[in-house]
Amino acid sequence: MPRQPSSQPTEVELQILRVLWEQGPSTAREVHNRLSENRDTNYSTTVKMLSVMLEKKLVNRDDSVRPQVFRAARSQQQTQQRMLKDLVHNAYDGSIGSLVLQALSSKRASREDLAEIHRLLHELEGGEK
Amino acid sequence: MPRQPSSQPTEVELQILRVLWEQGPSTAREVHNRLSENRDTNYSTTVKMLSVMLEKKLVNRDDSVRPQVFRAARSQQQTQQRMLKDLVHNAYDGSIGSLVLQALSSKRASREDLAEIHRLLHELEGGEK
DNA sequence: GCGGAGTAGCGAATTGTTTCGCTAACTTTC
DNA sequence: GAAAGTTAGCGAAACAATTCGCTACTCCGC
Numbered sequence: 001m002p003r004q005p006s007s008q009p010t011e012v013e014l015q016i017l018r019v020l021w022e023q024g025p026s027t028a029r030e031v032h033n034r035l036s037e038n039r040d041t042n043y044s045t046t047v048k049m050l051s052v053m054l055e056k057k058l059v060n061r062d063d064s065v066r067p068q069v070f071r072a073a074r075s076q077q078q079t080q081q082r083m084l085k086d087l088v089h090n091a092y093d094g095s096i097g098s099l100v101l102q103a104l105s106s107k108r109a110s111r112e113d114l115a116e117i118h119r120l121l122h123e124l125e126g127g128e129k
Numbered sequence: 130m131p132r133q134p135s136s137q138p139t140e141v142e143l144q145i146l147r148v149l150w151e152q153g154p155s156t157a158r159e160v161h162n163r164l165s166e167n168r169d170t171n172y173s174t175t176v177k178m179l180s181v182m183l184e185k186k187l188v189n190r191d192d193s194v195r196p197q198v199f200r201a202a203r204s205q206q207q208t209q210q211r212m213l214k215d216l217v218h219n220a221y222d223g224s225i226g227s228l229v230l231q232a233l234s235s236k237r238a239s240r241e242d243l244a245e246i247h248r249l250l251h252e253l254e255g256g257e258k
Numbered sequence: 259g260c261g262g263a264g265t266a267g268c269g270a271a272t273t274g275t276t277t278c279g280c281t282a283a284c285t286t287t288c
Numbered sequence: 289g290a291a292a293g294t295t296a297g298c299g300a301a302a303c304a305a306t307t308c309g310c311t312a313c314t315c316c317g318c
């Protein structure tokens with residue numbers, strides 16, 4: 001019996017998506033240049049990954065220009081959201097709270113983040129009757 | 130050129146680990162029974178997965194008793210911690226704060242969780258001079 | 259100690275991921 | 289418009305994850 005496809009971007013795919021999120025729509029060459037700063041990888045591989053990701057609809061491709069331009073199909077936020085949800089579901093028994101608790105206690109967030117979190121927290125608590 | 134192994138438990142492995150965390154040290158049969166409540170899987174598969182996980186050191190096995198008993202090699206907390214760290218690193222550019230913000234704003238945690246988070250937050254803020 | 263039931267494990271098949279060599283097509287430059 | 293460089297893409301190889309059939313082993317009750 002076959003196994004079910006994961007639907008989540010893999011590690012390498014995520015690296016490519018991050019490039020696209022960071023520097024916006026890019027050619028294969030541009031993606032590759034950025035990517036090869038951190039990983040030792042061949043241009044062919046980058047192109048292939050992009051074509052695989054195109055099939056999975058993780059990216060879009062604009063064929064009307066040369067060279068072709070790739071875009072992330074989903075925003076970073078959407079993708080994070082989904083991955084986070086998956087993690088909570090798979091590893092935290094669905095409890096966001098316990099994830100947050102662990103995140104906060106394990107390492108420290110920046111001062112600004114803490115303030116922001118505090119603000120948001122008040123809002124949430126206020127929101128509840 | 131080969132690629133590097135992931136080091137993180139996969140989805141199925143995680144399911145097995147969750148069984149072990151929840152019901153403690155268990156035989157293959159016990160793991161399987163629990164597992165097959167949710168997924169349609171063969172006993173052979175469970176045994177194989179356990180043996181793969183043994184090689185990866187995700188679980189320990191006590192051979193001195195029959196049938197053999199499996200234990201999770203790491204606690205749920207440790208595992209969560211590591212997965213969380215990975216997610217933050219791979220998808221959130223290392224910013225725990227932004228993960229927490231998203232977690233809190235996207236869905237709501239339970240009332241108790243919120244209170245707990247609030248308490249912890251005070252502590253953290255107080256802790257910083 | 260034999261037969262049946264459950265346990266342990268190997269090895270192969272299948273699918274998914276990542277890699278890159280090689281070729282073709284297209285662009286630019288002279 | 290030919291040579292040189294760049295881009296696009298296919299197909300195969302290497303490896304990882306998941307599945308299960310089949311076999312052998314262990315243990316129990318008789």
